[in-house]
Amino acid sequence: MVLPPPVYDPPFRITRASHVVLEVSDLDASQSFYADVLGLILTSRDETTLFFRGIEEACHHSLVLRRSDRQPACARIGMRVLSEQDLDRAEVFFSQDHCPTAWVEVPHQGRTLHITDPVGVPLELCAQMTAVPRMITEFQLHKGGCAQRIDHCQILTPEVRRARDFYMSAGFRLSEYIASADDEVLLGVFLQRKGNPHDIVFFDGAGPRLHHFAYFTPQVHHLLLACDMAGALGFGREVERGPGRHGPGHAMYVYFRDPDGHRVELFNTHYQVMDMENQAVRWDPTDHKLSFPWGLPAQRKWFEEATSFLGVEPRPSTRQSNPLTLEKFLTS
Amino acid sequence: MVLPPPVYDPPFRITRASHVVLEVSDLDASQSFYADVLGLILTSRDETTLFFRGIEEACHHSLVLRRSDRQPACARIGMRVLSEQDLDRAEVFFSQDHCPTAWVEVPHQGRTLHITDPVGVPLELCAQMTAVPRMITEFQLHKGGCAQRIDHCQILTPEVRRARDFYMSAGFRLSEYIASADDEVLLGVFLQRKGNPHDIVFFDGAGPRLHHFAYFTPQVHHLLLACDMAGALGFGREVERGPGRHGPGHAMYVYFRDPDGHRVELFNTHYQVMDMENQAVRWDPTDHKLSFPWGLPAQRKWFEEATSFLGVEPRPSTRQSNPLTLEKFLTS
């Protein structure tokens, strides 16, 4: 497969995946789940909104939960740019690509640019947030999974190739991808800016929908404690997949569904990818050691269920999806 | 449920579960699995037999694998008694209960008594083995799961109540059990001599068959490394269940199938149970938090498949078994 070349001098500099804004039905249930099971720090709460950050994060929020009576949805995916100038350059870049943009005011964030990307994902970019203390050495505040910092989001879309081309033109580097032997099908792409395998991941499927967002966790025992806290606090059935080991990217992971069904991953360790000679790693979708080096594959709903973006109607994938689900595995 | 009283002054003193003797088809495949994935120390190997011990064990073997062309089977379950006198008293005790006994010569063991227990399990008792060095501080020899010492065996039998009564009369204490609300069904019993929850466990099912034997492992990260080594060495599909958390007994576990299909558990931590006031804990079989506090239940074959004892024809259970299998869970 011929890949677009890396863009070393991008028109503006996104630095990292930054935050996720979700709509939820019950702030108390969400607070219990994210604070006690995942171990996020509650920065602030008002009548309608919870602002969370990871235990190391010095920015005001990486997860925003807004109470709503609508169908639970993802309002927006947030990314950081390096400087205020980069924001202005981003506006130019996205406009040239006919992506809708708008300047908005967002509490606890600097100037913020709303964008809809070419595959329909509602993004927001900013260069600054309100600074708050890192809690990483406040061990008395650590709970459950000790979610340390947000790492990436995974999006389902019928247009993986388009997403890859667009994000690579914006300076993202392709760390890993999954493609069929005949190059016809591009099943998934892992794209990064911050020097580890992913800031944003796109997989083929009806979309755009948010498959999951992921927090990095210091140690595997924190992953297990998150599971145990889930069990102790009534969220035991929300451990949807794992603990297990990813083939690509090699992380140990657990996937949870939150009280509204939004999927969140905790994972531990990843590798650094920054160097010129680092070619994108290609994976074969028929190699099942990829999706589960040991143990059992994910259940069907892990492949199929995802969170819609607010006001965005998903379109189906033209591809006939055929993952090795747990259901198939058990009857094979 | 009225339980038999503990026998504080038993007629002879079993001290602990000691070893398992299995028949296998390929010594090389077995050695790779038990040495590199589970991390057992190979004490010695000859043309027909592998002798393994855990990294802390100072006795010659806790796992004996004998090459055979027969259907893979368990030849015998081993237990230790405190002294040579206890062996002689054991012979008297079992004979009184009409259990067949025989004195045999077994390499690397002291005087050894073969017995068939009342539910048909072939046991062997001895007071001594050849002493060998503990490898627990020989960190350069530690691999994979670092299996530290054998802990218990679990047996399927249609006669759980009979097994319980017999082993309690032999001085075993009941730490936990699972019974239906109406006292009609005794699903499982955890029996112990060494002061933690189990040396031998009986669950209802066609039997007698060996459901699994279990090694204690120092840390949860060793459990995970065993899984990762299984994946790296071609045994990834043999991770049959877990990593997960047991409700009763609280251990974190992984169940593997060895190259011949024998099931072995690695688990971490257990509690101490020695005191007079420690009543047996009763569990409700309809409480699924018991069998899986979080995540997914075990697949059907985990409930149904087991290793036959050599030359012992299993009898079916009269009870209609109805566990919550993974297969049922996924369609519910």
Place this chain on the structure above:
Amino acid sequence: MVLPPPVYDPPFRITRASHVVLEVSDLDASQSFYADVLGLILTSRDETTLFFRGIEEACHHSLVLRRSDRQPACARIGMRVLSEQDLDRAEVFFSQDHCPTAWVEVPHQGRTLHITDPVGVPLELCAQMTAVPRMITEFQLHKGGCAQRIDHCQILTPEVRRARDFYMSAGFRLSEYIASADDEVLLGVFLQRKGNPHDIVFFDGAGPRLHHFAYFTPQVHHLLLACDMAGALGFGREVERGPGRHGPGHAMYVYFRDPDGHRVELFNTHYQVMDMENQAVRWDPTDHKLSFPWGLPAQRKWFEEATSFLGVEPRPSTRQSNPLTLEKFLTS
């Protein structure tokens, strides 16, 4: 060195080290230390007393802290016997050895026998305590070191040999000992009843004094979290030794001084020792890999400072003690 033979049929059956009763100056400070740093469960508190237990313990207490304005001291070391009959036999046994005994009422304990052992240690024995729930799966209550259960006490005495002989006659088995090449000096003995390396340990020194008591901890990361919690809560200077690795017994350990200077160890993993063929392991006191396989030796105060027993005047050791202290190591 000729060792006394093991007594397989002791006159009464101690089962395990059970509890420690300490006098302290400030209940609030002690509670913060033991609950938040070590992670013990507070079973109950009244005006003068804190009762703690480990997270797995089903008995009312394994640590009793009594407020006192006296010099902080250890009031008593507690051990369990198997049955009420064993208590009566213990009284006979100790009286025959001219050890003072007395029957006393102790809250939350069954019939309790006070004894002063031959080297002057005030013991108490009981067969039962008030039963309380195990908190081992109540993950939401786990803190800091997650101290799981009491394991052993270490005593300084000028009469190590006398202590060894007496406790072995009471059915304790010697798992490890430290003696000079010429057999003249018996520096330390590890004595056990419950099947791991130690319930009570005696080392040469001015005494009898309580050198430390020790809780078993599930995982090494709990040891480290105890240290981090100590740092976060103002007890950082009370981490007196470790984290490090013991040569004998192989455990990973941390030693803390509590707010009154009482020393408590957290440690992880130990081996099982139950079998006839398990000879006591002899250590050479001049082998420094024994006391510190890696890193730095303990500071002098770790060797010299200890807690007096209430009303018991320590006598000096006749032996010239000469351990390799950190102070010496740094100037060598």
Place this chain on the structure above:
Amino acid sequence: MVLPPPVYDPPFRITRASHVVLEVSDLDASQSFYADVLGLILTSRDETTLFFRGIEEACHHSLVLRRSDRQPACARIGMRVLSEQDLDRAEVFFSQDHCPTAWVEVPHQGRTLHITDPVGVPLELCAQMTAVPRMITEFQLHKGGCAQRIDHCQILTPEVRRARDFYMSAGFRLSEYIASADDEVLLGVFLQRKGNPHDIVFFDGAGPRLHHFAYFTPQVHHLLLACDMAGALGFGREVERGPGRHGPGHAMYVYFRDPDGHRVELFNTHYQVMDMENQAVRWDPTDHKLSFPWGLPAQRKWFEEATSFLGVEPRPSTRQSNPLTLEKFLTS
């Protein structure tokens, strides 16, 4: 203290600390230490040189050990730049600052630029290395500390301020620094390019000398296993400091001395620092919770001993150094 402003558009783009070139006296001893204790992967070895990389590293080497009969020294510190163009721009930049530069051929590296920085550190920059496989999922090859990737170097210099100003002008960001209350003394600066707290660190002292280089390690249990392997393989006395917790940067660490006395750190976890609002964190050198939140301070030699750079004569610091050493702490 007025700090230089961050340079968001640096004249050339260093991406990360990349490698260290050391001279050693015995390749076999060095190989045993770095492969078995630290767990580095040996990429290749010839008569005079060992090339090592971390278990996740896809580049040919991050540690080069050259046999020499001279006094053990550090030949050079390596850094990566983003592209070949950045190399050319680096040459211009350093030349403008009157730093000597030279283009050299280095095996397994692309075009390489040698530079002496303003405080005398011999650097080398390149954009590419020979690509090799990541071993991060080859669990059967993992040993000891599982050193995952190189993270940073720490340099002693009498010119901390000059180093800070120069590296910040080259695009490094200051994440943390230690300064006296009166702003007179700048004790240490942590400078980074890759988005975590440090790629290069300068502390006040006779120099330039290499205080240590550091590898990131996946989990704290790998730190402990590195110590245990050191003990098992005869390097137990080379565990110079730790395991302990850093106040600044919060990492858990162990410092080793290699067979030639070069100091190497293994540490686990660090935080991400990329955002505009992340101000440099200032530390007070009189706050001892900074240097040791719990436990004991470092021994004097940790503060004073370091590796000279090949052919570079260290100059003394004009500042009267007065750290709280372990030696002082024990007599205070």
